[in-house]
Amino acid sequence: MSVIELKNANIYQRDKLILSNVNFSIERGEFVYLIGRTGSGKSSLLRTLYAELPTHDGMVYVAGYDLSEIRRRQIPYLRRKLGIVFQDFQLLDDRNVEANLEFVLRATGWYDKERISMRIDEALDKVGLRNKRKNMPYNLSGGERQGVAIARALLNNPDVIIADEPTGNLDPETALDVLKMLLRISDSGTAVLMATHNYGLIQKYPGRIIKCEDHKVICSVVE
Ligand code: ATP
Ligand code: MG
Numbered sequence: 001m002s003v004i005e006l007k008n009a010n011i012y013q014r015d016k017l018i019l020s021n022v023n024f025s026i027e028r029g030e031f032v033y034l035i036g037r038t039g040s041g042k043s044s045l046l047r048t049l050y051a052e053l054p055t056h057d058g059m060v061y062v063a064g065y066d067l068s069e070i071r072r073r074q075i076p077y078l079r080r081k082l083g084i085v086f087q088d089f090q091l092l093d094d095r096n097v098e099a100n101l102e103f104v105l106r107a108t109g110w111y112d113k114e115r116i117s118m119r120i121d122e123a124l125d126k127v128g129l130r131n132k133r134k135n136m137p138y139n140l141s142g143g144e145r146q147g148v149a150i151a152r153a154l155l156n157n158p159d160v161i162i163a164d165e166p167t168g169n170l171d172p173e174t175a176l177d178v179l180k181m182l183l184r185i186s187d188s189g190t191a192v193l194m195a196t197h198n199y200g201l202i203q204k205y206p207g208r209i210i211k212c213e214d215h216k217v218i219c220s221v222v223e
Contacts, residue, residue: 009058031186034195036212042195083153087168123151143174160191
C-alpha cells in the first residue's frame, strides 16, 4: 500500500481552489521533490497531507488514513505516522537538544526514562548528531538545528517525512548536507516528500519530481 495516495483531490484554502484534480502516489522509501513557483500551492498540498487543511473532494490517503473521513480526534495519531519539518526548525530555544526530543516523546505517550533515552540516541544517530545531545539550540549551526528538527520528526518512526522548504534558510553547502540526511532516511524506508526552490539540489541529486503549476500537479522524473 502507498504511504501517500491522492485520487481526484481538490486542494482549497478556505473556498479558493488552489490545485484541482490531483492524482499521485508515493511508495514506502521513495524520495520525491515538490516544486513550483511561489504561490503555486506546495505548502497547501503539504498542509492537506497532514490534515491542517480539510479534504473535501476526492480521496487523500496518508499513512493508512483516509483523510476525507478522518475524525478530529484521530488527527494526532495520523501525525505520529508523519514527520513534519519546516524551514524555520521550530526548536524550543529554552532547552537542550535532548530535552527538545524528550518533550515530543512524552507528548506522544512515552514514559520509560531508559527507552526515551535510547530512542533519542537512535534518532540523533540517523542525522549524525548524537554528540550534540547536550547542546542548546543556539549553540548549533543552522544545518545542525535542521538535523535536530529532522531527528525530532523521526522519533515515532514515521512512514513519511513531509518537509516544507527544509533548506530554505541554509547556505548551499549546508543545504546539501540536509538533503543528504533526508536521502539517507528515505534509503532506510521512510518516504520523504520535500518542497523546495533549490534547483541546485535537484541537479546534484536528481529524482522524482512533483510540480505545482497552473492549479495542477504534474509528475515527472529527472535523471
Ligand atoms: P511558496 O513557494 O511561496 O512557499 P507555495 O507554493 O507553498 O508558495 P501556498 O502557500 O500553498 O504556495 O499558497 C497557494 C495559494 O494559497 C496562494 O495563492 C496563497 O495566497 C494562498 N494561501 C496560502 N495560505 C492561505 C491562507 N491561510 N488563507 C488563504 N489563502 C492562502
Ligand atoms: Mg510554501
